[in-house]
Amino acid sequence: MNISVVICAYTERRWDDVHAAVASVRAQRHRPYEIILVVDHNPDLLQRLAASLPEVTVVANAERRGLSGGKNTGVAVARGDVVAFLDDDAVAAPGWLAAFAKHYDDPAVAGVGGRTLALWPGSPSSAELRYGHRLLEGGEPAEAGRRPAWFPEEFDWTVGCTYRGMVPGPIRNLMGGNASFRREVFAVAGGFADGIGRSHHRRPLGCEETEFCIRLRQRSPRSELVYDEEAVIWHRVPAERARFAYFRERCYAEGLSKALVTRSVGTGDGLASERAHALRTLPRGVARGLRAAVRGDAAGLGRAAAITVGLAWTVWGYGVGSASGVRRSEEPAMVGAQR
Template structure:
């Protein structure tokens, strides 16, 4: 069995979990934004403002700050209408989001990241999907990449847009039941979040290191509650892509890091949950490679670059997975 975190991690959020049929008719929503550095101040400001300007007004916006006292004070001064709380547990995205959820008072907790901006209808569509799907533990929305200068690099294969935290080619185009959604655009019933124990403390993004804490949380939440996740593409946000992440070298590093992160997740006895990744590797990516090769033969010189980049990305992810699995085996030994 997986080594699941104790529900006490979020026990202050709610005392008991109620059946889905007892959900409130008009649920209130707390929007939680996690942040950790003043270097992202412009992004934090944009994320907070987009949450405050939703067509469906949230009950509150909670900004959780990860062990950064100066940033904590700055957010409090800049946004007196926002609740600001510190993460006093383990550093990282998981602990910081959990701190925000513990402080939240809404029936639903919706998460944004500090480098995202939500469309005005984002919250309306997320909560509508949750209300209209009693069998859903939570929902997630579509993420558009905001590239430097608004231009997608011509060498970049769209099947790999997950590298920059955006919805990628191969994802559903309409509402669909999915294994997981992303924490940068996620809404979940607060009582279920508490019941599951929140994000796994100590597992996830910390500085340059990254593990798929949102995927791990979604898999665990579905297992504990017996309910599924819903992808709601009409709930849209924009994810900033800084210039440093629009490079080929970052693409390779991020693929390798993703492979290592999935190995770490598999080491939590969830290796059988990697079917989505295998399906993408065996389905959408080969289709994309053939598409770009055909375009190359029709005169699109960048088609060959995209096909080659996809191959390099697969190799980098596979090498990262191998390194991660080796490390996990040694740690277990």
């Protein structure tokens, strides 16, 4: 199974992160067919990365600025049977691509996603990870930093990581920074929607992969998407994203993003997983935090409160996005990635 790996980059501040990501892909047991690095409207960075990584295909984002355009550009360039996506501030375990590849023997499988673990503040730097320092045998970071005591696992999605409540097996949508799809499905579903997901907009929007996965399943109902926790990556969480202020802002932005998603694919499919998470997983998380507080873990009360605030801010963002609409410049349009 030939797998092309696409990494989207946009800023010089992640220079070491990007190189660490590329090094981790090169170290895969299942050798990548090619590595494609898409640079988002930054000519200086494009030139520097092309010179620094001569064995990598470095291209400019050919579409509108943002993560969706970068991913669509990577898909258009890719030649592999499968296209895998890795965040530019993440490193993949050596078995990452192998875990993806084993599922594609089943022709019904259209996409496979993996488990994303956090590299919290205090973890090894990207330069150390790039050169193999402070790693355990098998490629696992020797240290993963320190999770804030108040930070609930149910909301790890706010920092781009797998969250409590995800179960291996069939899933509605994959997480965009650790995902793979058969290249042929982009001709069926179209590309990632322009106007959904990360861009240079001031709010940390998301959900471009959610909207894409739902749209794919709507157009190809027999296609299966699978979550495999053996496909592991580690995603860096900078100090500013481990703060409560960012947590609230990210939850609100997720609500806005979900409003965009439901406008594209409908509320039934667009909110099915979110309803289950809100009605089952989150109440259990609150109860777990309160029990921990009673047993003497004062941070348990903080986790219970964070779950409550996170849900409220997400619902607030969704309500605002649904009632007033998101700005015209952020409205989704299906472009690119059609072959």
